[in-house]
Amino acid sequence: MGRSQNPELERKILLKALSYLAGRDRAEGIYTSICRTVVEELPVDSCSIFLYDSKSNSLHHVASDARTAGALLETEDIRLKVNGDSRFSRCLRGDSRPVVLEEGDVDPLLNTSGFKRVILFPLTSRGETLGLMAYASLPGSPVPEEGDLGILGAIAAVAGAVALQSRLEDELERSEERYRVLMEGARDLVFVLDGGGRFLYVNPRCRDMLGYEAEEMLGRYFGEFVSGESWAQTVSALRRVVSSGERFLDYQWVIARKDGRPLTLDVRASVVVSGGEILRHQGIARDISQEKALHEELLRRDQELDETRSNEERMRGYLTVATLAQEEERARVARELHDGPVQYLVALRRQLDLLEKLGNRKEQVEVLKEIDSLVERAIQDLREFSRNLRPPILDDFGLSYAVEWLVEQVQKAGIDAKFTVEGEPRRLDRDIEVACFRITQEALANAMKHSKASTVEVSVAFREDVVEIRVADNGRGFSPPDSLTSLARAGQMGLVGMYERAELLGGSIRIDSEPARGTTVTARIPLRKSRS
Ligand SMILES: Nc1ncnc2c1ncn2[C@@H]1O[C@H](COP(=O)(O)OP(=O)(O)OP(=O)(O)O)[C@@H](O)[C@H]1O
Ligand SMILES: [Mg+2]
Known part of the structure; x- marks a missing residue:
């Protein structure tokens, strides 16, 4: 590629092209402006931009400008014959170098007759050919020389960048459209917050779930809706996410419906972080109020059960103590009976025996014998009673x-x-x-x-x-x-x-x-x- 003959011009054109790129114009407008700048500033009579659609394998004309009427290298959609002996095809398939058609060269794809020279540059970006740019000069006009190829290539590169950006935007739009359809129909609440925590988007579910129209929520800070505790938890979860570099987070929101009724939402969220700042924060929130109520009811029942159980255990404890105490008491009474009254009765009986032997009156002896047998019975009964109370x-x-x-x-x-x-x-x-x-x-x-x-x-x-x-x-x-x-x-x-x-x-x-x-x-x- 030759050196530029006019670096000042080159700079001017590139700056112009770049400002289009930085501007908010639609791609079509930028292409047209690029073509106009080229024919105004460069030794080119006609400039056209074609985009390539790989799906239909065809070229589409998107913009042209010409110094003189009728000098346009314009065309309807062209079906490219991939193997056709066409310079255009070759330009698309080849590397990023230009393809030059001189006067008299016939191209089966595009009629270039009437032009003295047509220079084709592929529009490439990130290794992909997105289209091509055709610079054409009429006979008798100055034609771009070797030295102009640099600037023509640079302009083609700018157009390539525009083509890529526009294609990405289209894709984004399509995917956003798909995303939007998904979100609008979702059974859960879908929301997008900006970096400051204000609602950028809420899906229509907010009407059923929260009683708010989406418009009523847009632009408002999420903290206005959720409980103080939920707010604090969300903020600290977001801080954690930013410092850990994670993208996903889960938290719960207790959110007040418009009618004041609180709702518990389980939120799964993701964030877009840049330079340590949250740019966007989006989530899907599921109403778990019923589940939560059920869970709480279960907990309450569990607790009740625990209490009953612990009451039962307490009762059991009392019972153990009571049973043990009863046994102790029986053992003590048995010992007392055995060691006290029984021993006295035994001694009493011995004394009665003695009295019996010493006694002389017959009736007296009979009475004593009677007393003796009663005492004997008392001793036996007491012994048995004592044994039964707690047999040694x-x-x-x-x-x-x-x-x-x-x-x-x-x-x-x-x-x-x-x-x-x-x-x-x-x-x-x-x-x-x-x-x-x-x-x-x-x-x-x-x-x-x-x-x-x-x-x-x-x-x-x-x-x-x-x-x-x-x-x-x-x-x-x-x-x-x-x-x-x-x-x-x-x-x-x-x-x-x-x-x-x-x-x-x-x-x-x-x-x-x-x-x-x-x-x-x-x-x-x-x-x-x-x-x-
Ligand atoms: N081996 C058995 N044969 C027939 N009936 C029995 C037998 N064991 C228990 N029962 C019946 O079961 C009832 C309950 O027995 P339980 O031991 O609880 O009370 P009880 O013997 O009547 O009084 P306590 O034991 O308090 O002095 C008895 O009244 C009796 O009718
Ligand atoms: Mg019994």
Whole structure:
């Protein structure tokens, strides 16, 4: 490319072209101005710009200017034959160098006859050919020389830049149109805020969701609509986004509808940031008020449930303490009875024996004997009462001995009672031993009191992690109650106590009974660890 013959002119034209580019003209206007400047300032009679459409593989004429009428290299849309032997085609397909047609050259694509020289420059931008520029000179006019090619090329480059920008704008417009159609029809609220947080756009959903017309919101600051807390959260989320370089953010808006009703919106937003400043901030907001209400209702119910549970736990705690206290009290009373009145009665009996031996009057001796037997009965009763309150055998020897002792008591009452042990009998935690003992005691008491059974079988099974007690009678059976509450209401606390003791230790009670079929009570208590 030759050196310019007139750098001053070159500068002038380029500045003009660039000012078109910087201006707000539509591309067509810029093309026309470029062509006019060329024919005014350069040794060119006619200047035309054609754009190439790759989809239809055709050239379109977009602008021309000519020094004299009729000198236009103008044309309708041309279908380019890609393989055609055309300079135009070659110019489009080739590199960015100009193609020159001299007088007499015939081009199958475009009639250039009547011109002395036609110089074609491709309009390229970013490696893509967007069209071409044709400079034509009439015979007898000055023609552009080698030295003018630089400025002609530069002008073509400016036109190329305009073509690219215009194409990008078209694409943007098309995609914005698509975007707009999407947004207008969206079920969610779509909004665009400017850098200052003012609404640039809201889709028509705002009418249904917020009760505002879009126009009422445009230009207003988002903080006017959302709650103070939402505003603060949004602002800090935006700050985070700017400093982290992220583009996307999620937050919630509690926004006041026009009628004052608050609405909770889940917002997914993105921002356009430049130089640490937010230029745009757009989001899609979904109404989650209903979901939120549901969530809160669930939370409330959860909390209620927790409270009920903790009430239950408290009750259970009281019950444990009460049961333990009851056991302590029984043990203490049993000890007191054994150590106090029983010992006094024993001593009294010895004294009566002595008196009997010393006595001489027959009637006196008879009375003393009578007193002695009464005392003897009192001692036995008290001992038994004390044992039943809290048999020392349980504390001293453990569950299997204590249950065996219970079975012996049943035998003494004239019922055929059997006792079996499964597994290796061992000492268990005190509360487990006491609970098992009391459950067995109550089951046996019920069998004796209610069942009219002739046989009772009691077994204690010591397993790895559970102790299982079974009390089975062959009596008349009964219909076990549906619920403990009905039992408690009926004042029958025996079964209630059994269930509660088992439950307190994480165990269970099962009663299999049917009228006339006998009753089997099975208690299963999990073991924490054996005492030895
Ligand atoms: N082995 C059984 N055979 C037949 N009926 C039984 C048997 N065990 C319990 N029952 C029936 O179940 C009822 C409830 O028993 P529960 O032990 O709760 O109360 P209770 O024995 O009547 O009174 P408490 O035990 O408070 O002295 C009994 O009244 C009885 O009718
Ligand atoms: Mg009972």
